[in-house]
Amino acid sequence: MENVKSIVIAGAGTMGTSLVQIFAKYDYKVALYNRATPSLEKAKKQIALSQESLIAAGMSTEEDSKKVMEKIQYATDKNVFADCDFVIENIVEDMDAKHTFWGEVSSIAKEDAILTSNTSGLSITEMAKAIKRPGRFAGMHFFNPPHLVPLVEIIKGNETTDETADAIYRLAEIIDKKPVILQKEVDGFIGNRLQCAILREAANIVEMGVATAEDVDKAVKYGIGFRYACIGPFETADLGGLNIFNAVTEYLLPQLSNAESMPVLKEKVEKGQLGVKSGKGFYDYSNGKDEEAIRNRDEKFIKLYKAFYQKG
Numbered sequence: 084m085e086n087v088k089s090i091v092i093a094g095a096g097t098m099g100t101s102l103v104q105i106f107a108k109y110d111y112k113v114a115l116y117n118r119a120t121p122s123l124e125k126a127k128k129q130i131a132l133s134q135e136s137l138i139a140a141g142m143s144t145e146e147d148s149k150k151v152m153e154k155i156q157y158a159t160d161k162n163v164f165a166d167c168d169f170v171i172e173n174i175v176e177d178m179d180a181k182h183t184f185w186g187e188v189s190s191i192a193k194e195d196a197i198l199t200s201n202t203s204g205l206s207i208t209e210m211a212k213a214i215k216r217p218g219r220f221a222g223m224h225f226f227n228p229p230h231l232v233p234l235v236e237i238i239k240g241n242e243t244t245d246e247t248a249d250a251i252y253r254l255a256e257i258i259d260k261k262p263v264i265l266q267k268e269v270d271g272f273i274g275n276r277l278q279c280a281i282l283r284e285a286a287n288i289v290e291m292g293v294a295t296a297e298d299v300d301k302a303v304k305y306g307i308g309f310r311y312a313c314i315g316p317f318e319t320a321d322l323g324g325l326n327i328f329n330a331v332t333e334y335l336l337p338q339l340s341n342a343e344s345m346p347v348l349k350e351k352v353e354k355g356q357l358g359v360k361s362g363k364g365f366y367d368y369s370n371g372k373d374e375e376a377i378r379n380r381d382e383k384f385i386k387l388y389k390a391f392y393q394k395g
């Protein structure tokens with residue numbers, strides 16, 4: 084990993100715009116690539132806004148933010164991939180688009196460059212079919228917003244070498260992330276499998292009329308979620324006593340939901356209630372409540388980040 088000096092972040096959307104700031108902060112030569120200039124212009128503005136928020140939260144200084152912004156190069160020419168050591172792809176979540184992208188980029192990139200995709204759940208083995216020398220390719224899945232959420236899931240496809248996975252792990256550690264390696268690929272990786280399992284049970288509790296969505300959210304935030312920010316499910320079980328967890332799971336597991344879809348979610352989508360982005364979801368986000376919800380979330384995430392992860 085000491086040989087990695089130059090990184091290209093491909094795709095200048097939500098994830099790419101945030102990721103590029105991390106690598107600039109850690110002093111890598113970093114470029115943000117997108118097919119079209121307007122997206123890069125938008126990204127530039129978003130990066131300036133993110134840096135302003137970090138300064139306001141005391142997580143950066145004016146001087147450091149300026150250095151971060153000056154370090155980022157913007158590119159629409161694929162030749163930017165020719166002399167980089169590491170690529171993180173964040174383009175649209177579509178296998179055909181990813182195949183086209185990787186077919187071209189893996190031919191342009193140096194033979195020893197490490198190639199990664201931030202796909203949320205597409206098969207790494209399938210994606211690798213378009214890649215020249217697929218042993219150097221793996222999934223590198225960050226969580227939004229990646230400059231605050233510490234986890235990085237590293238997903239090995241059938242062809243990914245141990246050397247590649249180890250190198251990605253090391254890079255994640257260098258940028259102060261908390262990496263985990265999936266030894267074989269599985270849909271949804273770890274994070275999205277757990278998230279879906281909880282959401283399915285939460286939806287089922289609401290559908291059965293047991294509790295409102297508000298009370299389910301409270302039960303998670305003030306109960307299991309409070310603990311999960313500090314200790315995982317296995318640590319929780321060890322601390323609670325495995326005999327107790329064994330007894331509870333034996334009578335409860337058969338009663339839990341095994342639904343293959345969630346009516347309460349589906350109905351909202353059919354009505355165009357998509358959450359913050361449409362002004363209504365499980366909660367109301369009209370009249371500026373959308374921005375308030377995002378601000379509120381970010382303030383809490385920043386407090387959590389400072390409490391547990393900020394160095395110095």
Ligand SMILES: NC(=O)c1ccc[n+]([C@@H]2O[C@H](COP(=O)([O-])OP(=O)(O)OC[C@H]3O[C@@H](n4cnc5c(N)ncnc54)[C@H](O)[C@@H]3O)[C@@H](O)[C@H]2O)c1
Pocket residue numbers: 093094095096097098099116117118122172173174175176177180184201202203204224225226227
């Ligand atoms: N948003 C999240 O919460 C999140 C979290 C983890 C992983 N991801 C994954 O990261 C990837 C990007 O997600 P996002 O939310 O940043 O998407 P986004 O729509 O915000 O951004 C995608 C960007 O890629 C560009 N793009 C699309 N096709 C391209 C191509 N062929 N070549 C170059 N650029 C192209 C678009 O112009 C856009 O700027 C997806 O694979 C997604 O599943 C997203």
